[in-house]
Amino acid sequence: MSLIDLPWLPAAPDDFRQQCKKLDSTAEADFQAIQRLAGHALDINQLTRLAKTIGTSAVQPSLTLGLLSNTTTELLAPALIASAARYGIALDIIDVPFGQAMQAVLDPASPINSGKIDLVLLAFDQRFLTTPDSISDPEQAAETIAAEMSQIDVLRESLGDSACIVQTLPSPPGYLLGSFDRRMPGSPHALVDIFNARLIEGLDGTSDILFDVAGVAAQVGLDTWHDDTQWHHAKLSFSQTAVPLYADHLARILAAFRGKSRKCLVLDLDNTLWGGIIGDDGLDGIVIGQGDAAGEAHQDIQRTAKQLGKLGVILAVSSKNENATARLPFQQHPDMLLKEDDFAIFQANWQDKATNLQAIAAALDIGLDSLVLLDDNPAERAQVRDALPQVAVPELPADPAHFSRRLLAAGYFDSIALSQEDLLRAKDYTARAERVALQGDARDLGGYLLSLDMEISLMPFDGAGRSRIAQLINKSNQFNLTTRRYSEAQVREMEADSSLSTLQARLKDRFGDNGMISVIICRDGGDAWEIDTWLMSCRVLGRRVEEAVLAELVDQASQAGKHALLGRFIPSGRNDLVCDHYEKLGFSRVEGSGDETCWRLDLDGYCRPDLPLRRAAAS
Numbered sequence: 263m264s265l266i267d268l269p270w271l272p273a274a275p276d277d278f279r280q281q282c283k284k285l286d287s288t289a290e291a292d293f294q295a296i297q298r299l300a301g302h303a304l305d306i307n308q309l310t311r312l313a314k315t316i317g318t319s320a321v322q323p324s325l326t327l328g329l330l331s332n333t334t335t336e337l338l339a340p341a342l343i344a345s346a347a348r349y350g351i352a353l354d355i356i357d358v359p360f361g362q363a364m365q366a367v368l369d370p371a372s373p374i375n376s377g378k379i380d381l382v383l384l385a386f387d388q389r390f391l392t393t394p395d396s397i398s399d400p401e402q403a404a405e406t407i408a409a410e411m412s413q414i415d416v417l418r419e420s421l422g423d424s425a426c427i428v429q430t431l432p433s434p435p436g437y438l439l440g441s442f443d444r445r446m447p448g449s450p451h452a453l454v455d456i457f458n459a460r461l462i463e464g465l466d467g468t469s470d471i472l473f474d475v476a477g478v479a480a481q482v483g484l485d486t487w488h489d490d491t492q493w494h495h496a497k498l499s500f501s502q503t504a505v506p507l508y509a510d511h512l513a514r515i516l517a518a519f520r521g522k523s524r525k526c527l528v529l530d531l532d533n534t535l536w537g538g539i540i541g542d543d544g545l546d547g548i549v550i551g552q553g554d555a556a557g558e559a560h561q562d563i564q565r566t567a568k569q570l571g572k573l574g575v576i577l578a579v580s581s582k583n584e585n586a587t588a589r590l591p592f593q594q595h596p597d598m599l600l601k602e603d604d605f606a607i608f609q610a611n612w613q614d615k616a617t618n619l620q621a622i623a624a625a626l627d628i629g630l631d632s633l634v635l636l637d638d639n640p641a642e643r644a645q646v647r648d649a650l651p652q653v654a655v656p657e658l659p660a661d662p663a664h665f666s667r668r669l670l671a672a673g674y675f676d677s678i679a680l681s682q683e684d685l686l687r688a689k690d691y692t693a694r695a696e697r698v699a700l701q702g703d704a705r706d707l708g709g710y711l712l713s714l715d716m717e718i719s720l721m722p723f724d725g726a727g728r729s730r731i732a733q734l735i736n737k738s739n740q741f742n743l744t745t746r747r748y749s750e751a752q753v754r755e756m757e758a759d760s761s762l763s764t765l766q767a768r769l770k771d772r773f774g775d776n777g778m779i780s781v782i783i784c785r786d787g788g789d790a791w792e793i794d795t796w797l798m799s800c801r802v803l804g805r806r807v808e809e810a811v812l813a814e815l816v817d818q819a820s821q822a823g824k825h826a827l828l829g830r831f832i833p834s835g836r837n838d839l840v841c842d843h844y845e846k847l848g849f850s851r852v853e854g855s856g857d858e859t860c861w862r863l864d865l866d867g868y869c870r871p872d873l874p875l876r877r878a879a880a881s
Contacts, residue, residue: 266482266507270656270672271303272647278308282315293321293352298651300348306341306505313340316347323354325516328374328382328424330363330417332390333499338509345509349517350631360497364413367420379424381519383473383512384417387499388431388454397438397448406448407456414461418470426470427515430458432479432500435488471515471678478511479504481671514676524654524674525628525687526576527567528619530637531588531610535567535600536560537662541587541740541800541836551597559663563636564599566666571604574687575675576626578607580618580635582803584740584838585610606691612839614804615642616649626691634674636665639801640773645710708874711805714771716875718807720814723757723764730778731766734797738781742797743843745834761786763818767811769802770878776802780811784819790826790862791819800839809871812847816868828852829861 275281281299285292296316304312327342329335339355346353356373358366363384366372374382391410394402418426434450443449447456458476465472479487482504489501500508517523532539537549537556551557571577577600581588588610592602602608607622615635623630630652637643643655656672658665677684723731732750739745748756756762767780779802783795793815798808812827819827829844845851848868849861 264482264486265671266486266504268303268506268510269659270668271301272657274302274304274308275299278302278304279311282311285315286318288319293319293347294651296321296347297350300344301651304344304506306337306502309341309344309506309509310337312344312347316343316352321352324352325381325520326354326356326377326379327516328356328358328379328421329385330358330366330374330382331385331387331499332361332363333385333387333493334360334497335385337498337502338385338505341505341509342512345506345513346516348510349513349522351513351516351520351522353516363417367417374421381427381471381516382421382424383427383429384414385429385499386414386431387429387475388434388450389493389499390431391450391453391457393450393453394448397446397452400447403447403453403456406453407460410457411460411464415464418468425519427473427512428461428465428470429473430461430476432476432487433484435484435490471519473512473515475508475511478507482507511673511676514673515678518676518678522631523676524575524634525632526578526606526622526626526634526691527570527669527675528578528580528622528633528635529567530635530639530642531579531581531583531591533638533662534560534636534665535564536591536595536598539800540591541583542737544739545590545594548591548595550591550595556662557597559661559665561597561599563662563665563669566669568599568604570675571688572685573675573680574684576628576688576691577605578622578626579605579609580607580615580622581610582612582615582800583610584836587740587836606688612803614649615646619646619650619653628691634669634672636669638662638665641714641771641801644714644773648710648713711874714773714805714874716805717770717878718810718875719768719770719878720765720811723753723766725754725757727766727778728753728757731781734778734781734799735795738797738799739834739836740800740839741803742795742834742837743793743840744795744830744832745837746795748795756783763791763815763822765811765814767798767807768878769805769807769875780807782811782815784815784827787828789824790828791815791822791824793827793829796829796843806871806873806875808843808847810873810875810877812863813870813873816863816865816870820865825865827863827865829863831859831861833857 285295300312335357339357343353356377356379358374366374392406394406396402431454433454437443438449443451446452462472487500487504492498529535537560538547540548549557550560567577589602591598607625609618619633623633630650634654635646638658646653646655654674656668658668728750732753736747756764763784765782766778769776769779779799781797784791785794815827829849831841844861849863851859852862853860
């Protein structure tokens with residue numbers, strides 16, 4: 263997906279217009295509700311519609327922006343207003359008509375000078391530069407640059423106390439003589455290069471702010487950015503399809519101006535910083551490092567995070583994992599670029615992400631709106647968005663090769679200045695976190711679990727699932743009650759063994775098919791079934807899948823004339839996660855030797871829970 267579509271944001275809701283209408287009918291529209299709606303990937307029409315809602319609400323502007331340009335900006339202003347709301351800014355715009363920038367600045371009675379303006383955007387594009395008569399003449403080129411820079415300087419100086427946002431100019435889309443253009447000092451490409459360099463240099467020692475529009479245009483491609491038809495018909499500076507991206511980049515600058523840039527990057531571990539699951543695959547089984555495409559992609563994510571950390575971004579870890587297991591790669595894997603001491607907070611436990619993010623914010627003494635969560639799991643991302651809308655959660659593609667670019671494209675840490683204090687921020691917060699204990703009670707996830715629209719299918723072992731069943735039996739370590747291993751050939755034998763009851767569980771939700779997530783093997787023990795093997799994928803922890811599995815076991819055991827289920831926990835050193843599994847499910851402890859424990863559930867006393875997932879229809 264192209265960056266022009268804002269792919270780091272979730273897609274706009276299907277009922278976007280209805281939600282706008284609902285806000286329109288509210289006497290005093292809630293700006294937080296507007297901000298949540300703005301936090302989607304909106305096209306120019308949706309941005310314009312949301313700006314109308316903001317305009318009719320009772321929300322008072324928190325920042326006023328003057329808009330000066332050599333092009334038409336009527337279509338741009340609504341997009342800026344709606345995009346600013348995405349960053350918590352209620353924006354008011356003083357828009358100067360096309361071609362009237364200099365007159366407005368020099369007229370004391372103009373709206374630019376008579377009102378209280380916080381910032382002024384000088385939104386000039388490459389057409390601002392005049393082409394000299396001879397593009398090969400360096401003197402004419404120098405005169406052109408000096409004249410245009412003088413105009414910009416007059417505008418900046420005449421605006422007095424109002425800080426300016428000045429734009430670099432995007433390169434024109436075409437060439438006169440191809441690559442040779444840049445060797446001709448007066449060619450459009452050469453003039454743009456020189457002008458931009460002078461513009462940036464002229465910001466030193468001032469409070470004015472740079473908006474690198476040239477860089478934004480280059481990211482999506484000049485052919486995509488420019489639209490000659492729109493220029494000739496309406497004097498629009500760039501393609502309408504690029505307006506949402508331009509508006510979002512400008513809104514980030516406004517947010518940074520108001521101190522609303524994010525401060526902390528919270529990183530998931532499994533399948534984010536490395537490929538695979540450390541608890542199941544082990545140190546030698548995770549994928550990271552040179553010589554492997556996926557390994558290099560995950561290493562690139564670490565490189566990006568490390569660079570951000572050096573620039574003052576606080577780094578934290580939040581992972582559903584055993585703490586000691588999660589730390590192993592940082593301590594022992596030779597290809598890890600990030601180390602434990604790069605993180606202000608290292609949080610590995612089995613609580614939900616929203617609870618843990620609250621704990622991280624509390625420990626660092628920063629707001630939730632300072633956090634960015636990078637997590638490969640769409641369900642985790644959705645849970646955090648639902649529970650904590652203040653936290654930024656970029657959408658990620660399936661391929662980790664694109665994670666870094668997607669994170670950086672979202673611009674959560676965009677700055678307008680960088681001080682020595684900023685560079686030391688991460689170390690300061692690390693020290694602060696060492697003095698604060700992480701705490702936080704688990705959230706009530708009932709509503710979120712229902713919203714996942716989960717469907718579980720439970721069936722006996724069969725040939726279609728055999729390979730995956732054997733893989734899970736031999737790979738799963740953390741949620742595995744006995745850690746007994748069986749080969750694929752043994753699994754085949756189990757399919758035909760009438761003394762066994764087997765289950766393979768698959769789970770679907772609104773994000774897609776999670777595939778096989780649980781395997782259970784029960785043996786006939788007279789009046790009871792003995793649970794030989796019960797394992798589950800850690801990626802569905804907290805979704806009450808184990809309760810659905812137990813309900814199915816109870817039903818089948820009852821139909822088989824059994825009176826109880828017997829479960830056994832055999833510690834392996836890697837399955838501490840499930841040491842109290844049976845106790846949580848209502849089993850009573852009956853015996854045990856050493857660290858091994860045995861548990862019993864009488865079927866007559868079983869009370870079926872109300873679960874947030876449905877059983878798939880039999881095929």
